[in-house]
Amino acid sequence: MSPKLLTLVARESFSEDEVKKFCINNFNISIKDTEVLAENAVRLTLSKYDSIKSKDIEETLDSIKVDFCIQEKTDTQFKVLLCDMDATIIANETLDELVKLTGVRNNIDETSKLAMEGKIDLRTTLRNRVQILKGYPKSLINEVKNVITFNPGGDILVKTLNSHGLISNLVTGGFEPISTYVGEKLGFHNIISNQFIFDDNDCFTGEYNLINGEKNSKYKYMKKLFEEKNLNFNEMVSVGDGSNDIEMLKNSGLGVGYYAHDIVKKSISTQIKFTDLKTILFFLGIKKINFQNKKIII
Numbered sequence: 001m002s003p004k005l006l007t008l009v010a011r012e013s014f015s016e017d018e019v020k021k022f023c024i025n026n027f028n029i030s031i032k033d034t035e036v037l038a039e040n041a042v043r044l045t046l047s048k049y050d051s052i053k054s055k056d057i058e059e060t061l062d063s064i065k066v067d068f069c070i071q072e073k074t075d076t077q078f079k080v081l082l083c084d085m086d087a088t089i090i091a092n093e094t095l096d097e098l099v100k101l102t103g104v105r106n107n108i109d110e111t112s113k114l115a116m117e118g119k120i121d122l123r124t125t126l127r128n129r130v131q132i133l134k135g136y137p138k139s140l141i142n143e144v145k146n147v148i149t150f151n152p153g154g155d156i157l158v159k160t161l162n163s164h165g166l167i168s169n170l171v172t173g174g175f176e177p178i179s180t181y182v183g184e185k186l187g188f189h190n191i192i193s194n195q196f197i198f199d200d201n202d203c204f205t206g207e208y209n210l211i212n213g214e215k216n217s218k219y220k221y222m223k224k225l226f227e228e229k230n231l232n233f234n235e236m237v238s239v240g241d242g243s244n245d246i247e248m249l250k251n252s253g254l255g256v257g258y259y260a261h262d263i264v265k266k267s268i269s270t271q272i273k274f275t276d277l278k279t280i281l282f283f284l285g286i287k288k289i290n291f292q293n294k295k296i297i298i
Helices: 016-027 051-063 094-101 108-116 122-132 140-146 154-163 178-186 217-229 243-251 262-267 279-283
Strands: 004-010 030-038 041-048 066-072 080-083 167-176 190-198 204-209 236-240 254-258
Touching: 004 016, 004 279, 016 030, 016 041, 016 051, 041 279, 051 066, 066 254, 066 279, 080 154, 080 217, 094 122, 094 140, 094 167, 122 204, 140 178, 154 167, 154 178, 154 279, 167 178, 167 217, 178 190, 217 236, 217 243, 236 243, 243 254, 243 262, 254 279
Parallel strands: 080 167, 080 236, 167 190, 236 254
Antiparallel strands: 004 041, 004 066, 030 041, 190 204
């Protein structure tokens, strides 16, 4: 049986000895080796680990606001990064922001939440929200772009993994040109998103080209990478927050929920609940000293 890796990431600094003592006392694990990744991140190699205890580990670490990842120790080299956009790479739900600019109030936030929880059909809610935009000017998109908030650590995540040779993909049920704006700002190699259709007066028609707005469409993109680029699922790392991300996260070598909806928390064991997107780099064993820290210009 392969050794397990337990990576812990906190918002505040801690010492290597503190981590080892805490884990031994609370989890009854045997630690073979430790590696300090940063002042707030440590990776432990475990020689003894009982998977039955994973829920106890989660509850204990949640109580002290520490994110963690338990993985098999393997020689797999990750080659692909797959990122959701709305409420993951950025804080906004951009289609909702667009609809709100029309002045229409149709429980937009609640509808989006239900779709992300998998309680209503994503494609239907997508179509209904786009139809609300019919007749409104394309210039609304610029207003949304002006209020986009990039989630902390996303720029460093993308730039660092790009520098390590990964192919970075922004895979979203959102729409061009908002997705291209976000993707180009952060340096994604590929941007996969839906496309609005505009009329001759540069107004929304209420129609769109569906590229990535169905259940499991992101998983289908993974299969496309496998079939066309000979890239295996276990060579992919992914991050997302909603129901349409679950199959992508489940089938990746490392799938991470980011401040995720309950349906994702129940389906995916590795979660970021307290820290930021840089934590994915720690989960991959990358030390802070090797992060690419050049800031984006918003």
